Amino acid sequence: MAKKERITVQDIADSLGLSRNTVSKALNGQYVPPRTRERVLSAAIEMGYKSYGTVAASDVNDSHKRVLLITSKHLMTMTFFIHLVRGIDFMLDEHENIELLQFTATKASFFERLADYLKGNRVDGIICIELFRADYVPRLIALGYPTVFFDFPIYLSASGNYDVILPESFASVKNFCLSLIRERDVRTFGFVGDYTHCTSFYERFLAMREALFLAGLNYDHNYSFVEKDSFPYGNPEVLAKALENSALPECFVCANDTIAINLIKALALLKKKVPRDVLVAGFDNLPESKYLEPSLTTFNVDKSGLGKMLLTTLLERIHRPHQKTKFVYLQSKQIIRQTT
Numbered sequence: 001m002a003k004k005e006r007i008t009v010q011d012i013a014d015s016l017g018l019s020r021n022t023v024s025k026a027l028n029g030q031y032v033p034p035r036t037r038e039r040v041l042s043a044a045i046e047m048g049y050k051s052y053g054t055v056a057a058s059d060v061n062d063s064h065k066r067v068l069l070i071t072s073k074h075l076m077t078m079t080f081f082i083h084l085v086r087g088i089d090f091m092l093d094e095h096e097n098i099e100l101l102q103f104t105a106t107k108a109s110f111f112e113r114l115a116d117y118l119k120g121n122r123v124d125g126i127i128c129i130e131l132f133r134a135d136y137v138p139r140l141i142a143l144g145y146p147t148v149f150f151d152f153p154i155y156l157s158a159s160g161n162y163d164v165i166l167p168e169s170f171a172s173v174k175n176f177c178l179s180l181i182r183e184r185d186v187r188t189f190g191f192v193g194d195y196t197h198c199t200s201f202y203e204r205f206l207a208m209r210e211a212l213f214l215a216g217l218n219y220d221h222n223y224s225f226v227e228k229d230s231f232p233y234g235n236p237e238v239l240a241k242a243l244e245n246s247a248l249p250e251c252f253v254c255a256n257d258t259i260a261i262n263l264i265k266a267l268a269l270l271k272k273k274v275p276r277d278v279l280v281a282g283f284d285n286l287p288e289s290k291y292l293e294p295s296l297t298t299f300n301v302d303k304s305g306l307g308k309m310l311l312t313t314l315l316e317r318i319h320r321p322h323q324k325t326k327f328v329y330l331q332s333k334q335i336i337r338q339t340t
Contacts, residue, residue, distance in 0.1 A: 087307020
């Protein structure tokens with residue numbers, strides 16, 4: 001390939017059949033797919049673009065990345081996270097030079113083991129799923145590794161080399177509650193689940209209260225059941241026992257589908273029918289929510305898309321570690337079924 005006296009970004013773009021914007025991103029360390037980045041840098045070296053003949057060769061040969069997935073739970077036993085991890089796997093199929101490692105957080109000597117693991121495996125970036133403990137997250141951020149969290153603790157404000165990916169919750173739940181108030185004259189709502197568990201749960205709780213506020217209605221905490229996560233929300237018998245002397249609202253908004261499904265079972269044990277005696281809505285659109293009897297009103301989340309976004313955002317942060325922390329929301333879609 002003949003070299004011009006002065007090679008431009010457009011020359012490289014024309015030679016590869018790429019857009020000027022894509023080539024510019026690759027040359028400036030912004031995220032593009034690794035194979036595209038290698039093609040751009042190789043062409044820049046060959047064509048004599050600036051000083052890439054001497055400084056970019058190492059970038060071309062150093063494209064292998066090790067990503068560590070840290071979680072506090074066994075994700076592959078939980079439907080939502082199976083789909084989330086599948087999204088990460090789809091991205092890995094497109095980027096053969098990325099290696100995914102996994103580390104499960106436990107209470108005993110978590111950080112001592114983690115620090116050794118990160119160093120020993122030369123990890124480039126971290127994805128955190130279901131990691132919300134206030135004594136874990138700040139210390140993890142302080143390690144300085146490029147990190148992306150799926151959801152985030154509600155009481156934490158920290159600067160560092162990280163981003164957060166979440167499903168959109170606030171607007172969708174608020175609008176759902178407002179529609180029940182305005183179109184069906186529903187006046188009382190209760191929340192079920194530990195709203196302090198994570199940002200998404202908290203936003204769903206706040207959205208319900210915001211709808212009441214906008215409609216000029218009062219929020220009565222007696223209609224909600226918001227025990228900490230240590231409560232066995234997955235046990236309908238225990239949940240029924242806890243609710244048997246409680247007043248029922250006209251509509252329960254649940255933190256997620258799993259809680260909503262067990263709430264419906266608990267209400268059945270109390271001889272309460274859904275939706276005749278109380279309306280129930282969940283969140284996440286798990287497969288079982290569609291086949292429940294009655295079928296569950298919920299909000300669909302692109303779970304695979306969230307997984308893809310986690311890895312895409314992490315790769316961007318690895319290439320640009322000093323950019324400001326961002327919270328990225330993927331839109332949710334309301335699905336009305338028989339429980340409302």
